[in-house]
Amino acid sequence: MLRRESTKRELIGNEGMVLLDMIRRLNRRSATGHLLKLIEKTHPADTAWIFRHLTEKERSEIFSIIAQTKMIGEFLSELDDAIMVLLVQQLTPQYMANVIADMASDDAADILEAIPEELADEIRKYMEKKDLEEVEGLLQYHPESAGGLMSPDFLSLEEYLTVDESIAIIQQKSEELEMVFYLYITHNDGKLAGVISLRQLLMNSPKRKLKDIMNPHVISVSTDTDQGEVAHVVSQYNILAVPVVDSAYNLVGIVTVDDIIDVIREEATEEFLQMAGAGKDREILLKSTIDSAALRAPWLFASWIGGVMAMIIIGTFEHELSQVLALASFIPIVMGMGGNIATQSSTIIVRGMATGRVNMSALWNVIFKEMRVGVLLGVLYGLFLGVLAYFVHHEPKLLGVVVGLSIFGSMVMAATIGTVIPLILKRFGIDAAIATGPFVTTAIDIVGVLMYFYVAKMLLGL
């Protein structure tokens, strides 16, 4: 939800560390009164940040103080899920039901979704029917859809109201509502009709009807729109909130820009981890060693397979290797240069697709461009290495040519594969960020080593 507009001054870098130290020290001295005062002066988002840097024992002790303040709800919604899930088990289900009742219903739904089902069911028993229905209504949507992101606590006005009637409604109601900067306007059947900003409302004469002054071309998303697309809409059109409609175009909620910022950050983090083959759990740093290893093992398996294939291929060239032992020395550089230029190409393409910068209607241009870059860089580093190899190993005479050509070939091939694989994955509707890493590295390992030994065999006449 969008918070109240005003808080203390910012908490950046050092200020955060100072606050962390103070909280730790007060806790060590069991100075509960001072600690309570300090926490009440601190923004819940900052307290949540501090919690990342505490030990489990400290978290538990300080949480028992926060649990007694009115901030508990906002604090819980700011915490990383992995930490939140552990802490709420300190509270009774009855107490949690009260906390949740005071929270914005989208935040309440997020919490009920994250905690163990058993506990969530216990809490539900103590919730009031009205609150529960609102939360359950939100939980029916996929958490990564507009329905899962939206808040149902918004203000909508019917189109036949006048300006001064609208202002009166806002003055009565707005305290508990989100984002009353845009006022969404419905036909009397609840279908979305238009939008007007609070400021535009104020600039019209009191007796005009909303119908006549609203903007009917309102941007909206539907409940099942993917959160990435919602983020795209909000950032493409620079708006502060977007209304969410159901399949009958009834207005059912709004998604505010602060939630969109979280989506953008989270999706970037997931994309980073996926490209590095480290799963997509953005709280991986908070996971146990075993869980972290389990998230990372699959991609390493793909790379292990690539390595085994390279091993088999090199094995078949044992004869050639025994004739020119120096060939072995160049294996790392031939494969490394290929792997690295492939990483560059695939990162540029995957990120380019994510930011809409890859021209999907001119894919050949994109591919040829990367190939040309591969040729340029391949010639450069192939020459460097060829000349170096010639001076280091005088025999066989052509060794410099072999390694130079292999670097060249491996880099051109790697740039091409690194570009083509994400594009193909995308065409087949597969998330390019997830699968690109393993496919690309495995392919490069195999093709690179094959090319190198083949060139050596040909040119050296082995």
Add this chain to the structure above:
Amino acid sequence: MLRRESTKRELIGNEGMVLLDMIRRLNRRSATGHLLKLIEKTHPADTAWIFRHLTEKERSEIFSIIAQTKMIGEFLSELDDAIMVLLVQQLTPQYMANVIADMASDDAADILEAIPEELADEIRKYMEKKDLEEVEGLLQYHPESAGGLMSPDFLSLEEYLTVDESIAIIQQKSEELEMVFYLYITHNDGKLAGVISLRQLLMNSPKRKLKDIMNPHVISVSTDTDQGEVAHVVSQYNILAVPVVDSAYNLVGIVTVDDIIDVIREEATEEFLQMAGAGKDREILLKSTIDSAALRAPWLFASWIGGVMAMIIIGTFEHELSQVLALASFIPIVMGMGGNIATQSSTIIVRGMATGRVNMSALWNVIFKEMRVGVLLGVLYGLFLGVLAYFVHHEPKLLGVVVGLSIFGSMVMAATIGTVIPLILKRFGIDAAIATGPFVTTAIDIVGVLMYFYVAKMLLGL
């Protein structure tokens, strides 16, 4: 700047491609009238998106139509710089001066900064003194600071005004101003005093003074605050805009959340490219082949150096290699597994630092955790490979042990180096994303190969 609230429905995926096709077709048929109508119905941000997917000739032709509409200013500010810079050269400096005069001054400053200096100077000659001064005032700040991001077109009210006086001012002025959802309040010397939202204003009685109803704890940033920190403040506290003050705490501008979204996206893209050693120019896809190669060459040089060192190291083990030729087959897998787990670790750490999830006060815990993950995964894949090697190569008997141990050692070492290097870089104030890639890969190449041959030499008694 923050745009008007309302536009057409969203443009996502297919809808964008359909629009692209229509625009292309109308342009091919030189149907200028229809094209003009279509463009006027399209949001400038969408038209800018379309331009990424046009040829240079198409861009030039369609731009000559857009240049005649009122949308030209907003369109230019939505374009990627690389495209914008080429197109504005089609217009006369005098015409551009008019276009710029109608733009928000932060957008105008961005354009004058991006185009060639000569052209900018020409345009300046035709600008009115008042506009020019405002733009020049913005250009004095670093483009990646709050001063470079902020808009000076905001509404500020003095603290002695009453609620109804304030509303009257808003009704008169707000058309040309940004973000009148928060009203910033100053003392009569221009220093920032507090904030109130437009909604809160409406909920107070008309005769109260702003001084008595404002929130004096206003979050602000200073003109030289880095844009990443501004983004952190806005997203940490879920606010829609943040006021910018100069060194004397005078209110000089505001940064709105839509600009923050751009900053977050841009910084994520830059971090992606840097981690892959592909420079940090987020418009790299729009660059020429030569420029793209030049941006990517330096990191490849680091990896080339690593490869050459590996070559030299393997050269010194020529005797051992000649005894057990099979050792060569395992070079790719030993190095690959090390390189890949290092990429995982360093990505997790670099991204963790960017999102504030790395516990900087318990670095040893972070490092030991990654080492434990390295041990787990090293045992797993070391065993896999050791057993496989034993069955593939019966002689020498210990070869399986050698490669198993080497995979294990290389993965533990790589996870550690991949964790420690970004942490060290950060400690020395070096941007971890830029430097981690080259340092880590070079280090892993060298240490990995050295460890492998040393283990082989010891265990096989060569």
